[in-house]
Amino acid sequence: MISMAEKVTSIEPVFTRSEVEDFLYYEAALLDEWRLDDWLSLFTEDAVYIVPTTDLPDGDPSKDLVFINDDVVQLRGRVDRLKSRHAHREHPRSRTRRFISNVRITDCTAGVAVVEASFLVYRYRSGSTDPFVGQYSYQIIRADDQIRIKHRRATLDLETLRNHGAVSIII
């Protein structure tokens, strides 16, 4: 049984919530402004970006079907595609606005912090409004005095992608 006091001291004070919040807001701004190359530079070389299916929020990409399971190379490909005028679902680009809240640092071990946050991403395009609602789970590290993303998982609360049709933006 670990007492609360021990639990708290076991979390290394490497990150503060306010700096993590600033980082998440910065990331959201990059995505809303479609500065995708800058966004990609926030990731470590071994990073992953995962979006599970709506019916299996705890989906494990090594054995389950997920919507997205990108390593950095695949993420580069995803970004390059989104920058192309041939990415028909996003050409012309949708307008997005991201709201991030309920930010918590839930663990910090060996320099890797686990961050949980709620998100609401509105996507507007072709007369449609598509809200993506869910929870982020990040693993972040500090490298060269910058926060970098090792693991980014966006778990949707939606029951299906009825009306959304696709996850064509980065959520």
Place this chain on the structure above:
Amino acid sequence: MELSNLIDDRPGDGVFRVHRSAMTSQEIFDLERRLVFDRSWLYVGHETELAEPGDYRRRTVNGRPLIFIRGSDGKVRVLNNSCRHRGAQVCRLDQGQAKSFQCFYHAWTYDNKGDLVALPDEEGYASGFDKRQYGLKSPPRVEEYRGLYFVSFDEDIADIGTYLGPVREVIDLTMDSAEALGGWYVIRGTAKYSIKANWKLLVENSYDGYHLLPVHKTFLDYVSWRRGLTGDKVADSGAPLVSRSFAVPHGHGGMLHQAPGRAIANPSPLWTQEVNDEVVRIRAENIKRFGELRGRQMSEVSRHVMIFPNLAFQDSQTGFRLRQFFPVTHELMDVTQWDLVPRNERADLRASRMENSLAFLGPGGLATPDDVEALESCQEGFAAGDEWSDISRGMQREPKMTDELQMRSFWRQWHALMQKKKEIVLTDDRRRDGSLFLDLGAADGENENVIPQSALS
């Protein structure tokens, strides 16, 4: 518009047009739910989704809430998810395992075979009341082929084997191909999305070889880029890849093409040497088990098939999946996608398989979102008022996979059912006999293939 004029089908003149009211009319939509869906076989689930007695999945088939379930006796059943008393849904979770279902409204309780086993204060009913008459109902017909369960709401429909006809040959190739690896099973995780378009546009899109280059340029560019990064591990033979489309009775059809990068079993330039060695081993094993002809077909040929009316059966370089879609309205459909994998596939090959699957397919892939966009764009474009869609491509030549024979097959069956005709005059544009195997020996340049081999890795 008279129903009989919805399709203008004149093979001799090379004309095949579909009147766009088939996609835009509420009246036609109401008719097709009854005349097309209720008079066809509709997929409900795969046997491996129900591994243990009591396992169940909720399914909605043509708007009907159903329970796909394996009873404690081991038998697979499809039950109406509606209490015989007042109609509430007795199964309230999308999936699980249950010995019984108790209706939450008045607590009538059914076992996992559908029998009514208990109800509160049974003495309140008249002496003639017999519980045995109050089990959960089933659709009129429930049949299975190679683990695929179908229901039909038409008592008199032909059995599933007859209905599938020559398509069985194609299904068999895929099902047999994983025998050495313990057979296929449906993995957890289901892609559920919608498209704001008439459902028949996804029928066409599911086996449309003609759209691949313009719609999926970004995907093809991505594959070329990946290939450049990894270096070519498998030499490109340079030989043209064989392909064709086909049409068979009952409205089924598809496209077949030789393709590298099939986990079962044709190597990919993008895969590691170890993975490709395993793929070559599986291919050899399948040739040993099933002979050169079938072993090569199952290994080298990708199969994109539409099982009429709404089940896409796709065994391709992006994996093996089933995709079913139902109209919600005449301009909105719900799509469900299940991926299947071999039970005893090596982890590195599994990872390569799933990477291929996710890169292309599904709502988060690099290709499917653009299909969604294309279909929604068509539906919006219909409002301009032009009357006809052209589906005549390849009508007067040997059907290539970039032709539209397979779509005409669908439309002819659809049109026959809408007019309550028992027989359709023409399935293919011309009389054609023989097997649905590709002639893999015929890669001699005669067979046009507009898809570069590098794009299919």
